[in-house]
Amino acid sequence: MALPAIFDPIVNAPKPQKAVAGAFGLAVIGAAAYFLLLSPLEGRVSALRAQSASIDRELAQSRAMVADLARFRREAAELEGQLAALKDRLPGEREMPTFYRTLSDAGIQAGLAISLFQPRNASIRDYYSEIPISVNAEGTYHQLGEFFERLAKLPRVVNVNDLRLSGLRAGRSPMRAELTLMTYQYRPVGSPPAPKAPGKK
Numbered sequence: 001m002a003l004p005a006i007f008d009p010i011v012n013a014p015k016p017q018k019a020v021a022g023a024f025g026l027a028v029i030g031a032a033a034y035f036l037l038l039s040p041l042e043g044r045v046s047a048l049r050a051q052s053a054s055i056d057r058e059l060a061q062s063r064a065m066v067a068d069l070a071r072f073r074r075e076a077a078e079l080e081g082q083l084a085a086l087k088d089r090l091p092g093e094r095e096m097p098t099f100y101r102t103l104s105d106a107g108i109q110a111g112l113a114i115s116l117f118q119p120r121n122a123s124i125r126d127y128y129s130e131i132p133i134s135v136n137a138e139g140t141y142h143q144l145g146e147f148f149e150r151l152a153k154l155p156r157v158v159n160v161n162d163l164r165l166s167g168l169r170a171g172r173s174p175m176r177a178e179l180t181l182m183t184y185q186y187r188p189v190g191s192p193p194a195p196k197a198p199g200k201k
Contacts, residue, residue: 096131096185099156103133103181106154110147112137112177122185132161133181138168144177151181158183 100119107114116136122129137144151158162180 099183100133102154103151103158103183106150107135107137107147110139110150111143112139112147124187127187129185129187131183131185133183135177135179135181137177137179138175139177140174144175156183 096119100117104114104117107117114135114137116134118134120132120134122131137147139147148160151160159182160179161182162178164178166176166178168174168176
């Protein structure tokens with residue numbers, strides 16, 4: 001197949017000119033291929049690499065979040081266990097009358113003569129209420145120590161917040177104790193305020 005007449009000058013040209021024309025043609029073809037095919041592909045490859053790096057970062061963040069979530073779940077389970085244990089040590093509202101009797105009985109069983117046992121109004125905290133109890137009793141130091149020992153053995157939490165001792169000159173009891181016991185009642189967050197203590201208006 002004969003080439004068109006337009007290519008006659010190239011075909012009939014000397015070899016050096018043909019080599020230059022061929023090299024120029026190859027350069028034109030290479031440049032056209034680069035600008036028309038390779039350059040857009042390089043841009044797309046760069047965009048895909050940036051997208052891949054972004055996805056890798058998001059994946060690493062997601063894995064860290066999953067690891068943190070597992071840790072948070074473990075910590076939440078531990079806290080729920082601790083809360084359940086604390087709830088077991090804090091009497092509920094329905095248990096309070098029985099608990100008051102238990103405290104009063106502890107003093108009587110220790111041999112103290114109790115003249116006052118008065119729960120006072122509760123102070124509301126986040127998830128519990130502090131309930132102070134005023135107690136006046138007469139007895140010996142040994143009996144008071146036994147009373148404290150009985151309180152320490154109770155399954156519920158009871159603290160002695162205030163204690164005043166005074167000696168008695170008359171009677172069989174050598175001393176009078178005025179103390180404030182502090183007990184705690186479990187109170188779910190958002191629950192209504194605790195009712196006033198018995199005998200309070």
